[in-house]
Amino acid sequence: MRFTKMQGAGNDYVYVNCFQEPVPADPAKVSIAVSDRHFGIGSDGMILICPSEVADAKMRMFNADGSESEMCGNGLRCVAKYVYDHGIARKPELALETGRGILHVKLDVQNDKAVRATIDMGEPILKSEMIPTTLPGDPPINHPLEVGGRTLHVTCVSMGNPHCISFVEELDDALVHGIGPLVEKHSVFPRRVNAEFIRINSRTDATMRVWERGSGETLACGTGACAVCVAGVLTGKMDRKITIHLLGGDLELHWSEADNHVYMTGPAVEVFSGEWPSE
Numbered sequence: 597m598r599f600t601k602m603q604g605a606g607n608d609y610v611y612v613n614c615f616q617e618p619v620p621a622d623p624a625k626v627s628i629a630v631s632d633r634h635f636g637i638g639s640d641g642m643i644l645i646c647p648s649e650v651a652d653a654k655m656r657m658f659n660a661d662g663s664e665s666e667m668c669g670n671g672l673r674c675v676a677k678y679v680y681d682h683g684i685a686r687k688p689e690l691a692l693e694t695g696r697g698i699l700h701v702k703l704d705v706q707n708d709k710a711v712r713a714t715i716d717m718g719e720p721i722l723k724s725e726m727i728p729t730t731l732p733g734d735p736p737i738n739h740p741l742e743v744g745g746r747t748l749h750v751t752c753v754s755m756g757n758p759h760c761i762s763f764v765e766e767l768d769d770a771l772v773h774g775i776g777p778l779v780e781k782h783s784v785f786p787r788r789v790n791a792e793f794i795r796i797n798s799r800t801d802a803t804m805r806v807w808e809r810g811s812g813e814t815l816a817c818g819t820g821a822c823a824v825c826v827a828g829v830l831t832g833k834m835d836r837k838i839t840i841h842l843l844g845g846d847l848e849l850h851w852s853e854a855d856n857h858v859y860m861t862g863p864a865v866e867v868f869s870g871e872w873p874s875e
């Protein structure tokens with residue numbers, strides 16, 4: 597199976613061009629194998645770039661534990677780059693089918709290659725039952741959550757996939773690696789959740805670490821950054837247009853008052869290609 601390794605703000609995935617390769621018979625099993633950073637290729641998961649009946653291409657995203665997610669923001673920027681650079685659809689504006697419907701992407705092309713992308717990530721999903729969470733609120737805002745002996749005050753948002761945002765003073769490993777996994781699997785999140793921890797630097801600037809559902813700590817989470825932008829506004833802590841600094845790079849977010857859509861801009865990089873022995 598030929599693959600291409602790509603990363604968006606350090607959130608790295610193994611990409612498979614399923615216009616040319618068959619869709620793996622057991623994609624969950626392949627994602628687990630290729631994601632292993634010692635016995636596999638090493639990645640946060642696997643993303644299939646597939647033909648679509650309704651868009652230029654379709655993205656299917658699998659976490660490192662094999663679970664399939666509805667959406668992946670950093671992944672979609674890299675899918676858009678791949679689709680343009682490899683001639684699947686040589687257009688700077690693309691429509692891509694995802695688990696939450698068709699999303700639209702604008703590419704920044706330099707020297708004939710896409711280097712950055714702005715994605716219209718659609719409207720945030722705020723109804724508790726749609727996030728989903730059993731916490732009340734539509735959505736829960738600064739809701740107390742007892743976890744690991746600590747009380748977090750969480751704001752929950754879905755961008756097609758579920759996010760639990762906590763604004764904190766310190767972003768340390770004890771919080772991200774100790775509390776993060778407990779939030780991910782907390783009983784108030786029936787489909788588990790991505791846990792974002794945010795230190796606010798100003799009304800337009802924040803620093804974020806994330807414990808992702810199905811992958812653990814990653815260097816960046818695009819849908820998570822979008823959810824943080826929404827949570828910042830809902831809690832009154834941040835403005836609608838912000839920069840988020842993640843371990844792997846920066847993302848620019850804007851929750852537009854005009855159309856209620858969240859826009860995310862960030863890098864997309866092709867690292868290397870190779871061959872993975874098929875089953």
Ligand SMILES: N[C@H](CCC[C@H](N)C(=O)O)C(=O)O
Nearest residue numbers: 665668669670757809818819
């Ligand atoms: N772990 C996430 C999927 C990847 C999201 C993230 N890497 C992004 O860039 O949005 C989930 O299970 O919902």
